[in-house]
Amino acid sequence: MLEFQHQFLDYCIQRGVLKFGEFTLKSGRISPYFFNAGLFNTGKDMDSLGKFYAQAITHAEIDFDVIFGPAYKGIPLAAITSSSLYQNFQIDKPYAYDRKEKKDHGEGGLIVGAEITGDVLIIDDVITAGTAIRQSMKLIDSLGAKVTSVTIALDRQEKGQGELSAIQELQQEGVNVIPIIKLADIMSYLEQSGDSKQLEAVQQYRELYGIA
DSSP, X not given: OXXXXXXHHHHHHHTTSEEEEEXXXXXXXEEEEEEOGGGOOSHHHHHHHHHHHHHHHHHHTOOOSEEEEOTTTHHHHHHHHHHHHHHHHXXXXXXXXXXXXXXXXXXOEEEEESXXXXXXXXXXXBOSSSHHHHHHHHHHHHTTOEEEEEEEEEEOOXXXXXXXXXXXXXXXXXXXXXXXXXXXXXXXXXXXXXXXXXXXXXXXXXXXXXXX
16 A cells, blocks of 8 residues: 555545444445545635546646546545646646536536646546446447546545446446555555444455455
8 A cells, every 4th residue: 555545545434434333225235334525614624636537637646637526526626636747747738528418608517627638637536337427428438538537536456236346347448547545455454444334344244345
């Protein structure tokens, strides 16, 4: 685990974003942990989160032309990541986002911000079924650009309805998915902290639902 990943886990636990216990997910699965990025909701949180996204992106050494944040959760994430890339790494990339409803006045259209062109990096918090990401990919494709990378906060490394996760399906289509952390990092963190009870619960969950 890299230093920024360990720091991100520390911060997630400190802010209550990552919790351990028993949680019923939308899928009906009983998970031993829960990740709620909506609890990143202060100025300090946004500053820290932007830096973690920027560190993951620069570590992955990817090329892209525009950052895209899917409405609504992806909008602030795209903005803070664009800002942090410039502040911390002197990488100046434009960003854009979509509207849920098309405007017929003012600047109009579905896209706000930079022109969507070339290779696009999508920023989001998590990918579960992959439905929202695919909607964004379809929109971006219709504008003549291409989604080449997606950066998320957490990869649960968990199967969907079939044997593959939504992330693995995207990777098979040539999309580079870059998480700040994966479930494996959470397990390493628990092991290092000596929390054997929570580690065992996560291991059992991964045996049931984890990807191969």
